[in-house]
Amino acid sequence: MNRTLQPGQRSEVWIASVTGESELLYSTGEVLLEAPNWTLDGSSLVLNGDGKLWTLEIAAATLAHVPLRGARDLNNDHVLAPDGRTIFCSANDGHIYRAALTGGTAEQVTTEDGTFHFLHGVSPDGTALAYVGIEAGDLTKPGRLMTMASDGGAAAALSVDSHCDGPEYSPDGSWLYFNTEAFTGRPGHAQLARIRVDGTGLEQLL
Template identity: 40%
Template sequence: MSFAQLCIYDLDSGAVQTVLKTDDHIEAPNWTLDGTALIVNADGLLYRVPLDAPTLTPVDTGFATGLNNDHGISPDGKTLAISDKTEDGKSIIYTMPIGGGRPQRVTPNGPSYFHGWSPDGQTITYPAFRASTGDTAQIYTIPATGGDEQQITEGFDHCDGSDYTPDGKWIWFNGEKDGAVDLWRIHPDGTGLERMTDDAMVNWFPHPSPDGALVVYLAYPEGTEGHPFGRNVSLRLMPADGGTPVILTEFFGGQGTINVPSWSPCSRKFAYVTYASK
């Protein structure tokens, strides 16, 4: 049995298409702007998976060979943001051409983990651990060309999975308070914090659809700590303005399934990864 399966969920039909089965531990698909391929990571490197002939095709990331699964494609489809530990021994955010090339450093400090582009491509949002926050992960933004970072959350025990809405008015993220992990949204200037889920599940990695109508996210069972690999999980869908989520599919997965934005450009499909024991 294959270890990882790269899948596409179709909202209109409810069908799941298995694009690729592999013994490699692939993670975190992005969907290219032209709709022809998915980008995944495995073993510290990036790979392109053409949808018309699905194979793992290496992407040149230069010196960056210690990538984690936090990467994403700019709104114009020309640039990749990656998170890599090669230089500092801890995750740093870089940008590079979508077709490959030398990464350019964005965040001066680490650990920092890419999670979302602003719709104009000018800003990146990410969770980061900083001594100034007691080494708890909070959500930050920074110009995509580098510069001063801005902390936009506070008071959470842990934050992750930040992603802009396509109108740029909100950043969604998962935040832990008092032992509960829910989805939240906040304006990019750090105002207007709103809690968007309030249930017993452990909710992670919210991704607004490109048309702004929906949010897909990963739900762990009650009592799960962190966002581990190898759990029975579900992908859920909710309206972008809040409301009751629906369960789309359940499977064995977790860390690596849908860490980063993976919607198709048409907003009717998204990609994700499931796993099985070898």
């Protein structure tokens, strides 16, 4: 089910600098916008809202729908590929899709393997995806740290025996950084960790 604004609510998109300044870029009472990602050239943001993808052009602060066929009810898990032209998205049907950022037909890259796939990371060379797999889409079950080729195929589970979320690749592609409950006995109290992409070297960072 797509998240929506409640009566009287507004959705705001802000830009903040690393030095502390912030600027309200866009505000709307029509659609709940989430998860902004910069385009490669820095001219726009890519967001989701109402199960769709949108681009927000920075200079003119204009919002435009990205027309996609074959992928419906997108959630807020979307990541741009390093080529700057391709985007990978998770949908509420539990699958990950690949599409051109300009729109068109979206290609499903995950298989019917009994899990829901929540995308989080694309490797620096664009050949691999890191995601969280949840058995049968049952959110009461722990998320498993998974990787797969970005053009589809078999998935690999990395050996972390606890709930994981939010995996992102290191700039050199050799590590995955994520949060996990592997280092605590208290559910809901996750720490930051990293693991090599081959599944070795698990260590707590924070």
